[in-house]
Amino acid sequence: MRVSLCWLAEWIDLPAPASEIAERLTASGLEVEGVECLGPDLSGVRVGLVLEREKHPNADRLSLCRVDAGDGAAVDVVCGAPNVAAGQKIAFAPAGTKLPDGRVLERSKIRGVVSNGMICSARELGLGDEAGGILVLDSAATVGAALSEVIPSGDSVLEVAVPSNRGDCASILGVAREVHALFGGEIRIPPVAATAAAPPPLPRIAIEDPEGCNLYVGRIVEGVRIGPSPDWVVARLETAGLRSINNVVDVTNLVLLEFGQPLHAFDLSKLRGETITVRSAHEGEAIETLDGVTRKLAPEDLVIADADAAIAIAGVMGGAGSQVGEATTNVLVESAHFAPGRIRRTARRLGISSEASYRFERGVDPDGVARAADRAARLLEEIAGGCSVGGAIITQGAPREAVPPISLDPDRVNRLLGTSLAPSEVASLLARVGVASSRTPDGSLRCEIPSHRSDLRRYQDLVEEVVRIHGCDRVPTTLPLVRLAAVETPPLRVLADRSRDAFVAAGFFEAVCLSFLCSADLDRLDLAADDPRRRTVVLSNPISEEHACLRSTLVASLLRAARENLAHRVDRVRLFEVSRVFFDEGPAALPREPLRAAALVCRAERTNLWESSKPPPIYFEARGVAERVLRELGHVASLRPGSGEPFLHPGASAEIRLAGLRVGSVGEIHPEVARRFSIDRPCAIVDLDLETLAGRMAAPAQYREVSQQPPVRRDLALLVARRVAAGDLLEAISKAGGRDLVSVDLFDRYEGPGVPDDEVSLAFRLVFQRLERAFTDAEITKQVERIVSMLGHRFGAELRSAPGGGA
């Protein structure tokens, strides 16, 4: 709602400058989102007093003045106007001021004398054409005051955000009431047409849907001459952001803005029959509305109808057929009170938000309905040359429920707010918002709710009124007195945080991507039709096709991230994300939202400018990260070749298993999938199912005694068939070595000259150590022989040379 201050000032004396009114309204719940100045911007220009005036030493036509602008010290100002004189109050623009024409004043020398600003003429201030001399102000003006406080320099418009429970504030009257509540002052209601006359006999008004409409007031104005509105009406509407249509329509809009009561004017000659009916729409009924659109109505819609058809959608928009036009002479002004819920549902279903529906949805004052009709009749007489015929035709729908008084215990106010307001203070704060109260014998206040405050229903609502007028800032600031309680965090959150820390420690940046997914990405990932990740949660109103559903995998987000980063020539991408993914669980349940962690590593062929040799395949980087993160979480995972993921390289991926359960996968992106995501360099991912991991929380690490005995090292170089997985060899060695074998590592892998074509040389380093005593050579040799023979037996491995080693 845009509120012109000039307009508001006609309703209540403005107690303070625009900025202060805006601030107080904002603090008390009517947020002023902006103040727009319609006139010239005079901020910076102040009232100054000319203390002395002398002739300029170097110029005959210039004066040198000493001006007091309220800063304490007077300044020298050169002035060229003939009418400047000592003792005048003038408009002074100090150096640095931006004048309405855009010029910024500078401190300058004029004919050898420094001038610290300018004494302004009306023209320089954009206040008129008078340029022959300076603007001389009222001698009562306060020196140093902002000029805008002394002379009206144009209108300001407050852009007020009306809270959704305060439909009454969507009007000048409503804002005037708020100003009254905050600052005091009298509210002046503009004049209305005579109301005493008997209503005209026709048309009759029948309310067939009394729940939808509990009051309908009509007024007949005859003999109007349709034409443009007077300038003041056009200007008023414009300040509020409405366009002028013609004098009759403008009157209805003006009254809507004044009182917040939506009105509609029908051309009486276009109405058929003698009765106006307020009823529910018929099945299949349609109406062409003012905007030229034909709209299909539903039975829950409320319409205004004549003998033949609907002539308006009640509270939402009028019909084209009964519209006021050039030829209109007699009009029926409608002012009614419709059920807010009905209007809202209709407006929403039809996708219309009109000034009328906006106010009806938020509730209008039932006691103001007739007054608005009378006001419109008066204005139609004044500006459209019409003549009211009789008084208002008033038809009652369902009797309005009397709003019962609310009982408010002043102690309760203080117990909720933490204040110590006396009952009389509470009563006087309530009185400021129009709630009259009286003390009852039990000490509580019996509060009468004014008709325009349909939002006040419980005593808590009154507490809100008390605090908002009293001022939230005046409520004390205390800390609660509470009973201690142990703090709990959901275990999955703990796991999520620990995995985040593990990825960060491994050198990864955390990304947080939007939860949306482009469904085509699932095709790009080659997911099978029956893949569970195809069961996405689809949005019925997505922002775009790219955001059509919620993601069921983090992999697509990371691949997109990699693509974007590569496009920006970032050649080293190490990202991870820990987030929920979403799976549709059918119409009877909410989706499942399990937690996943995924990481992506992508880099140039070489990782380091100095590096002379190619690094190992990127799979091993991803695998190393997976192993490290799992280790940080207290798990030792086993990896099985082949992840089964369609988007991973079948020969360079593995599934991660923990105690027989699949907990994720790691692998290089399938080259075809990488191509689809425009990723042109080695790229691998880790995908972990934290939900499954959470099911097997690792036990805390256990202490093991550290041996004081010397470790014994043996290196084994073995020739094996290439199809033998090194992981299997490692596992077998580890198992066979038992407790005494403290570590086994693969330290060399070689294929090429000297090794048969289908074989590979693998070199393992075994370290033996035990607690009790040092090993003898013979003991170690025996152990190694046992392992070698096991490897030969199970994997066909052949020793290349005698085991080397040492301590």
Add this chain to the structure above:
Amino acid sequence: MPEGAADLDRLEAEARAALAAARDVQALVEARARCLGRKGSISTLLRGLGALPPDERARAGEAVNAVRDRLEAFADARRTELEQESVSRDLERGRIDVTLPGVPSHAGRLHAVTRAERDICTFFASLGFSVEEGPEVELERYNFDALNIPDDHPARDSHDTFYVRPGVVLRTHTSPVQIRTMTGRTPPFRFIAPGRVYRHDASPRHSPMFSQVEGFLVDERATFADLKGVLYAFARHLLGPATRLRFRASFFPFTEPSAELDFGCVLCEGRGCATCSRTGWIEWGGCGMIHPKVLENCGIDPERWQGFAFGMGMERAAMMRHNVPQIRLLYEPDVRLLEQL
């Protein structure tokens, strides 16, 4: 014994020359062995003294011993010298261009919003608030109705809701966690509920997904003043001890009384700048006393229990701290941005 003396002088001079000629410690050890070792020239000379008459023997012995002492001192000095040279040579060999760039140590980093979330959780844990979570795809009933926002209430308009199907939405705020948490529990309790929320708004200044933290406390005497106290403590923890707050009365269907919460712009210290749209204040969130209907909807008697709730975006503090102009930048997985923040 003039000849003997001359021999001795020559011997000493030769030994000195040999020792001085040694270029490293190894050569010095060898040269020393040649003159001072058991089979060295001096030792040989000393052994040969046995053939001299006793009176000469004593004198000659004294002279040879003096020479040996001098040579040994010389050798020791030379050794120290050579060792120092060797250290210097090693240092010289180890000299590098220290202005060459360091080998990158690739650290990772948590997302700025994750860090803010942890900070927030840690702070509220210190006040005894436990953490609760709720689904991001939520029943419309919990997101709206139970929070006293019935279907035909205009307050729904401001929520820009994503729908999954009738009755199921992407939660527009973390407030439904209040309902899920309070239902079936008996006060007193206090919780915070951080999490992602969604609004159907694709304008550049907004993000369709953002993060909120909800907090609520219910007992028999929690007041609006207590709410202010908790939020002041929170703001000062998060934004600095000089942070100013502004509570503006407002309307939310699920709190009564309600207030909007602003903090004094940290960048301009309230003077007004582009970040705070020249107002000196930054909108942060909403708060208020939990509406009696909300308590009733959770099976809690509002005549006995009362409490407060608050909710705010988690990104604000991070955006202020890092001077990020738009929230959506936080959700771009752009390494160049992630490395900065």
